[in-house]
Amino acid sequence: MWRFFHKLGSPKHFYRIAGAWIPWLALFCAGFMLVGLYLGLWVAPPDYQQGESYRIMYVHVPAAWMSLFIYVVMAGAGAIGLIWHMKLAEVMAISSAHIGASFTFLALVTGSIWGKPMWGTWWVWDARLTSELILLFLYLGVIALHNAVEDKRTAARATSILAIVGVVNIPIIHYSVEWWNTLHQGPTVTKFDAPSIDVRMLIPLLLMAVAFKLFYAVVVLMRARCEILQRERNTQWVRQLAGES
């Protein structure tokens, strides 16, 4: 067991193990997504207030959850990289940034498209929407800072600190709908008593959430493999790999 983790920490073995996992993770992701879409778009009943428009939820909510989840992973990996100087953690942190930014963008845009028919406006400067927009800027800041610093290890240190400081925004986003009066509805799934959502709507939502998590796992490993190739370009095994291709 410990040997396995030790091996996982070495870029060469991580590259190989990640390569073996990616097809399986992708397969499960596709399975969850297909069933989730079928149940969500076809089987689940329309909402009694919002009609069919609520079906945007099946992409909007998982994307928004992922925007928070990936940020926490990125900041956590950044912290591990800072404390234990683990190269692999640095790789995971920066690989997560691009994906997290894209999910944040998706959550904002699908939310906006949902807001137009339901609230009558594309955008309002309320707490939930504004704090999510700040999250997007945090991601973009991390990416820009990483690109601005030439040396990869210095860049990783700087971006990790920025990512960790930005974590303060995560609880603000989560509780924004409770702390402030906002147009955005309150949580219906992630609260302590039973979810106040019909089970026929809840199941596809959870399936889509799992699918999005698996999707993140697939693409973060793909990106991490690229990042490792870049960083290890002068090692024997990467040279050999390049020679074979």
Added chain:
Amino acid sequence: MTTAEFFHMGGYAFYVWTSYGLTLIVLLANVLSPLRQRRKILADLARRERRERKLK
């Protein structure tokens, strides 16, 4: 539910399908970007390898 009703989405077709379309684009971009990057890195490395062999 008929197929026509399905695509009509109770009058919200534009909003619902735009959201799903954008989601598809973002997911595809996330897959294609590392694939392209990987090809580029390997091509660069292979070029470097060839150049070094010539210099020897």
